[in-house]
Amino acid sequence: MADIRSRLREFVLGELIYCDDPEAFGDDADLIGAGLDSLGIMRLIMFAEREFGVTLPDTEIEPDTVRTLNALTYWIESQRR
Numbered sequence: 637m638a639d640i641r642s643r644l645r646e647f648v649l650g651e652l653i654y655c656d657d658p659e660a661f662g663d664d665a666d667l668i669g670a671g672l673d674s675l676g677i678m679r680l681i682m683f684a685e686r687e688f689g690v691t692l693p694d695t696e697i698e699p700d701t702v703r704t705l706n707a708l709t710y711w712i713e714s715q716r717r
Contacts, residue, residue: 640688641709647683648705652676663705677702684708690715 641663649658653670661670672680680702681692690712701711 637709637713640712641705643687644680644684644705644708644712647687648672648680651683652680663709665705666703667705668699668703672702680708684712688712688716 645658645661645663648667649655649661652672653667653676655661655670677697681697684690685692692711692715696711701707
């Protein structure tokens with residue numbers, strides 16, 4: 637799970653959200669509050685599906701599943717099983 641979280645972190649902070657101090661951005665920090673918008677969520681889901689070989693059902697896209705790096709990691713892991 638740490639590898640998934642690390643790759644998500646790199647993508648989110650490199651492509652979707654600007655953060656002055658990425659090291660201070662915690663795994664439970666609110667991505668939506670930090671500026672992740674609906675287009676960013678779709679880009680993030682496409683990245684995760686491609687990168688981790690999962691299908692993330694549209695019916696499960698909710699604020700709680702994409703709000704934090706930890707929530708995203710858990711969602712991806714649950715789809716890999």
